[in-house]
Structures are given as structure tokens and as C-alpha cells.
Amino acid sequence: MNNHDPQGKTLALIAYASALLLFFHLMAFIAVLGAAVLLNYNKNQPFVSFHHRQMIGIACIAFLITAFTNILPNGWIAFLLTAGIIFMAILGFADAYKNQQTPLPYVGEQFQKWFSFIK
Numbered sequence: 318m319n320n321h322d323p324q325g326k327t328l329a330l331i332a333y334a335s336a337l338l339l340f341f342h343l344m345a346f347i348a349v350l351g352a353a354v355l356l357n358y359n360k361n362q363p364f365v366s367f368h369h370r371q372m373i374g375i376a377c378i379a380f381l382i383t384a385f386t387n388i389l390p391n392g393w394i395a396f397l398l399t400a401g402i403i404f405m406a407i408l409g410f411a412d413a414y415k416n417q418q419t420p421l422p423y424v425g426e427q428f429q430k431w432f433s434f435i436k
Contacts, residue, residue: 325360328353329368329413336375336406350376354435361436367418370435371409374428375402375421 335349350372357365379402386395405421412419420426 323362323364323416325357325362325365326413326416328357328362328365330410332369332372333406333410333413336372336379336403346376359436364413364416364418366436367429368409368413370428370432371421371425372406373432373435374424375405375409378402378405378424 332350332353335346335353354369354373357369379399382395382398382402389395405424408421420429
């Protein structure tokens with residue numbers, strides 16, 4: 318990292334990297350994302366909090382997709398939705414890596430409102 322990186326950039330990147338663990342084991346995903354959120358607790362790092370709210374939103378969507386996968390009529394629909402989740406996590410990771418705070422397309426602004434308790 319260079320001198321212009323925001324404080325806590327690593328925690329933001331770890332939160333997005335935890336998305337990969339979601340498809341290996343749910344408990345590993347929760348542990349890594351939870352650890353990233355707890356390490357930022359009461360540190361007043363708005364950059365990290367922004368990206369944690371984005372990733373918590375992505376996680377909620379992933380949980381919903383997983384819960385309703387069995388009732389979807391076609392396995393390809395679940396695959397496409399899962400690919401969309403991974404794509405959103407990659408977008409967020411790239412955004413954090415570039416030191417930017419751009420909300421995710423379509424849902425990012427809502428994630429910031431819904432998860433405003435993450436500070």
C-alpha cells in the first residue's frame with residue numbers, strides 16, 4: 318500500500334475476499350467477514366464501513382439465493398444469480414482497491430441505508 322491509501326483499506330479488501338469463502342464453507346465466510354467487521358468496530362473509518370455495508374448486502378442476497386435455490390425451476394437461474402453475486406463482490410473489491418467508494422449498481426445505495434448501523 319502507498320501513503321495515499323485510506324486507513325483500514327486491508328479490512329475492506331478482506332470483506333470482499335470473504336465472498337469466495339461463501340461457496341466453500343458458510344462458517345468460514347461468516348468468520349472472515351465477521352472478523353473484518355469487528356476489527357473496524359468503533360474505529361471511525363468511513364472508508365471501511367462503506368465497504369463493509371456493501372459486502373453485508375451482497376452476503377444477504379447470497380443467503381437468499383441459497384435459501385431459494387431449490388424452488389427455482391432451472392439450475393441455470395441459480396447459477397446466473399450466483400455469478401452476479403460474485404461479479405458484485407469483484408466490483409466492490411476493485412473499488413476498494415482503487416480507494417473509491419462507489420455504491421454497487423442498483424442496490425448499493427440501499428445497502429448503505431439498510432446497514433447504516435455498521436460504523
